[in-house]
Amino acid sequence: MDNIAGTKSSLTWAVHLATLALVLLWIFPTVGLFVSSFRTVDQINSSGWWASLSAAEQNEVLRAADPGENRVPDGDMFVVSGNLFPDGSEKTISVWGTSSRDIDAYVAGETADLGDGETMTVNADGAYEWRGTDDQISGRGQRIFVTAEAPPEFTMDNYEQVLLSGDRTDSMTKAFFNTLTVTIPATIIPIVVAAFAAYALAWMDFPGRALLIAMVVGLLVVPLQLALIPLLRLHLGIGIGKGYLGVWLAHTGFGLPLAIYLLRNYMVGLPRDIIENARVDGATEFQIFTRIILPLSFPALASFAIFQFLWTWNDLLVAKVFLIDATGETTVMTNQIVELLGTRGGNWEILATAAFVSIAVPLVVFFAMQKYLVRGMLAGSVK
């Protein structure tokens, strides 16, 4: 659009760079969490997560194998040979030494003279050969100080701990299923209730319709904070108490205004002819609704469903007030994470993994259904 006069905008590169910077800035925090969830405790505590993506240089103190069991005679000398690293290690030694005061005395592959003919050779891959007389090759294995490059290394242990261990404080499995139990009915029920109401508000003529629509728009912004005490009292009073039923009802009530608003706006836009024709052909309102309106409104239903799903999945306040009782049996993931922040504040491997488990499902839904989410947002922001 900017180059219609035949001149290419000189700003193109700036635009690309600025966008790239913005995108990196926005994805950086999430990547940090993601990467941290695959690191061990030691790794997390010894370096920032950004260091784990490139090869890390670390200093290690290792020992040659015990001469008593491993030395083999070679002429009048004895030799101990093997590898400093366990099998499968991909570390690369750059420099090494045999004294703590001089840990970078030799480069990899060099043979060190330890005096009186005793020698030590260490290769880059950790293979070593320690050669000397009967006397020299005895006692404990020779200490070797190495400076090695370790390739990025990741572990699934954290996920095992968080998902499979069943540990009371760390386990997210129960909370995961609890969240799911809260979310699904709390998403489906308001859709059904709202769809009928939206149809009446969009296509039926009755006195007070405009007022009702205005009320729905007004209720759209009522903060749910106001509802907490009165409804909790109500739930306790009529015997629902704290539990799933209460939280389902609460989410239904809080989600309804948006659902009605979104669905009504969409249904009003459906072609009048179809509905009039159906009426002329003798269809009842109920048939028009189920056979014509509902199938045609699928995009709006989908967008609200995503909204409500994300909102209920990510909710903390409503669950805390209406669901979670003193036993904590019905805790949801958001609450579990807040508790972990208290009890495991410094254990980033657990925290990061737990948080990632909780955001994984919304992220999948988000990327799979982004189209509907955007559509719903455009319709839902009060024009």
Add this chain to the structure above:
Amino acid sequence: MSPALQGLITILIGVGGCLGYFYLSNQLIDKVIFPAKGPKAGQNINRANMVRPWLFLFPAIFALGLYLAYPVVETLRLSLTDRDQGGAFVGFANYQQMFTETKFWEAMRNNMLWLVVVPAASTAFGLLAAQLTDRIKWGAVAKSIIFMPMAISFVGASVIFRLIYVARPADQAQIGVLNAVWLQFEGGAGSFLVLKLLPAIMVLGFAGIVAYVGYILLKPFLGKGSSHSTFGTVMRLGGAAGAAYLVVTSLWQIVQLFGAQLPYGEPQQWLTIPFYNNFFLMVVLIWIQTGFAMVILSAALRGIPEETVEAAIVDGANPFEVFFQIKVPQIMGTIVVVWTTITLVVLKIFDIVFAMTNGQWETQVLANYMFDKLFRSNDWGVGSASAIIIMLLVSPILVWNVYNARKEMR
């Protein structure tokens, strides 16, 4: 009974019950009460059609009334009573008590800060992202990524950002990005450029925008002989006064910034630095809401008629002029919508503060203050009073929305 099974049964009862209710009640009306046959068939059809909308609406109206309308009234009532005196009417005693608490005023001040900074920053970043991504090929991917935090819970985002802010003792490796970056600064010319000049310019830019908004608000009064409604006048003058306050505060902050001795070389506990820690919490919400602003504004930008842009370019406008003088004025309505929507989110902000600081170190906000009162000190009177304050803050937007919705329907 396992909760999953219970959930399944509830879905079946809920959905089946709804469908059954709608079907049966319609049948009842059409077949039994007002049958469309016999001598009064015509009259009956009319009557049935008068009742039917209310059948469709009943469950929704019932739920809305019980779960949203009734609580507003009930909370208002509770805020005027005292639980310890068996629910006796105490007038405004709860409000009086609340107004004497420093924590409440701290929450008010912080909420106002949030209210100014978060919508402004989210909208600005969203506009920038929308404008940038609309012009390049990989814009869709970029948009997806900037939009992604919308799917992340406030609690999840809090964990993400606590990992960024985490501080370790000076002799250990820093694992929080912010401290790792902070320790790169030693107080030289680079530090001056990045930590003093750059923020100063940003704050100055903010002050400039606020001043411009104030100017727009006051513009009608600068001309002579135009009449205004009282309500409009009050709103405009109030807005302008707020803008003037913000400009003065921003300029004062800049002066202070240049005078400040920054503690270079020491890892900082970012969330415990009073006043500034509010901004570290706000960053979380800005990070989440920018995607929302971007999506809406990008759709609005695309809706701008191309002729206006082309005409401006033919007349020799540069890209900046096109953006600020042609595009932005045309999407002003959408910007206001985005702004108010984010304002609503900000007014109710709870999870982020709860999970990151729980209101310690002077980061309290109204919603968390209320939660504290309700469920920690069990003081329902003051808790309800603070909920009413939130409602009062929201109500101008409520009135405005209803007004617009009615205007649109006419």
